[in-house]
Amino acid sequence: MVEGWVYQAEIGHQLKTIGIWQVKDLMIPTNKAWNTPLIWRVFSPETSIRILSTYLPQETFQDQYAWSESKSGSLRVKDVYTHFLMQKGQLDAAQNQRAFWSKLWASDLRPKWKIFMWRLTHKALATNTNLIKRNIPVRPSCYFCHRQEEDDNHLFRDCEISARVWLGSNLGIKVDSSQIIPLRDWVRNFLQLFWKVDEVKSERVTDFVVTLWSIWIHRNNIVFRQLYEDPTIIIHRKDVLLREWTESKNLKETSRKSSVFSTGAQQERPISQISNYQQDICLMVVDGAWKRHKDKHPRAGIGWSASVNGTRAFEGNSIIVASSSLQTEAYAVHRGIYEAKLRGIRHLQIHSDSVEVVRAIGSPHQPFEIATLLHDIRALRRDFNTCEIKKGSRMDVILAHKLAVAARQGKLVS
Numbered sequence: 456m457v458e459g460w461v462y463q464a465e466i467g468h469q470l471k472t473i474g475i476w477q478v479k480d481l482m483i484p485t486n487k488a489w490n491t492p493l494i495w496r497v498f499s500p501e502t503s504i505r506i507l508s509t510y511l512p513q514e515t516f517q518d519q520y521a522w523s524e525s526k527s528g529s530l531r532v533k534d535v536y537t538h539f540l541m542q543k544g545q546l547d548a549a550q551n552q553r554a555f556w557s558k559l560w561a562s563d564l565r566p567k568w569k570i571f572m573w574r575l576t577h578k579a580l581a582t583n584t585n586l587i588k589r590n591i592p593v594r595p596s597c598y599f600c601h602r603q604e605e606d607d608n609h610l611f612r613d614c615e616i617s618a619r620v621w622l623g624s625n626l627g628i629k630v631d632s633s634q635i636i637p638l639r640d641w642v643r644n645f646l647q648l649f650w651k652v653d654e655v656k657s658e659r660v661t662d663f664v665v666t667l668w669s670i671w672i673h674r675n676n677i678v679f680r681q682l683y684e685d686p687t688i689i690i691h692r693k694d695v696l697l698r699e700w701t702e703s704k705n706l707k708e709t710s711r712k713s714s715v716f717s718t719g720a721q722q723e724r725p726i727s728q729i730s731n732y733q734q735d736i737c738l739m740v741v742d743g744a745w746k747r748h749k750d751k752h753p754r755a756g757i758g759w760s761a762s763v764n765g766t767r768a769f770e771g772n773s774i775i776v777a778s779s780s781l782q783t784e785a786y787a788v789h790r791g792i793y794e795a796k797l798r799g800i801r802h803l804q805i806h807s808d809s810v811e812v813v814r815a816i817g818s819p820h821q822p823f824e825i826a827t828l829l830h831d832i833r834a835l836r837r838d839f840n841t842c843e844i845k846k847g848s849r850m851d852v853i854l855a856h857k858l859a860v861a862a863r864q865g866k867l868v869s
């Protein structure tokens with residue numbers, strides 16, 4: 456459906472001549488995100504906004520429509536791997552690398568990090584040099600130092616910024632520019648060394664991969680969000696990602712244990728019957744701020760603020776791309792639940808002042824523009840013992856409202 460929608464929207468555009476055959480060609484597969492610069496370049500502003508504001512589900516099991524290549528219709532790392540192999544006709548050569556890749560798949564990493572590593576070592580990331588090879592016009596220089604061309608070697612290792620990240624990391628890797636070996640071999644050498652010394656669940660492998668990933672995220676934040684943060688954030692972000700990864704694994708472990716004693720019916724229990732909390736309830740307010748701009752890119756903000764036992768527990772805000780106020784509100788609810796889950800909260804009560812979103816969550820009928828978001832909201836909800844989503848008044852959500860407005864104006868608290 457989405458596929459047809461894009462084509463219809465841009466009749467007259469020779470999309471296939473520039474290599475866009477399917478909706479997924481407009482995405483960055485490693486991030487499950489839209490390729491924002493490409494979309495702005497190819498489509499009219501109005502269509503771009505419609506595309507960019509379409510939420511891409513992050514829950515792996517819902518990716519049927521994006522990954523039609525896989526037999527099961529769902530995204531599995533193996534399928535993505537096979538897909539890219541078939542594309543590049545490298546199935547034979549890959550036989551020799553099987554040992555390396557089966558170790559990587561068995562490593563203690565998020566699936567998206569594994570896919571990222573595959574793309575990184577196959578020159579399949581959308582770095583400037585790789586884009587230019589595919590005749591996509593971008594300026595070639597590095598977004599960090601602006602001095603050299605941004606190819607894989609430079610971005611992830613040789614740039615002075617990246618070299619400092621490696622030196623400052625726990626791994627203490629000194630980048631020696633006199634020893635120029637291709638990044639792909641450099642990466643493989645390190646991973647193989649760590650596996651040999653630490654075994655397959657090597658923490659250093661996780662650390663190494665997430666460092667590469669954080670460099671990539673930092674670079675993409677500059678390119679796609681014009682976010683010019685201090686490069687020291689790269690190491691900080693890596694630490695946060697590693698901590699979140701550990702927490703989410705612990706969470707899964709806990710919910711696996713607790714699900715032994717509960718039945719599936721518990722998830723469907725009407726909210727009104729849920730009472731007698733045994734643990735603390737986290738009360739959260741969320742809100743979205745959205746304004747239509749005539750000439751500027753639309754910028755929407757979301758905010759969330761949570762308290763436990765009357766004490767402020769955490770809060771935050773973020774800038775998003777959304778095409779309507781309804782979508783913005785749905786994003787706020789989704790993010791709020793996600794943040795609570797990250798912190799290991801088991802009982803959540805969340806308030807939004809959007810009657811449409813609250814109603815749509817409990818209804819089989821939902822506006823198309825928030826359908827994928829609602830899907831993820833429902834999936835996230837199942838990870839809690841209780842998760843109520845309630846309609847609050849504008850005054851109830853005032854804290855979140857202020858955060859959302861601040862985000863829209865570019866003032867981020869975290």
Ligand SMILES: [Zn+2]
Nearest residue numbers: 597599600614
């Ligand atoms: Zn550079």
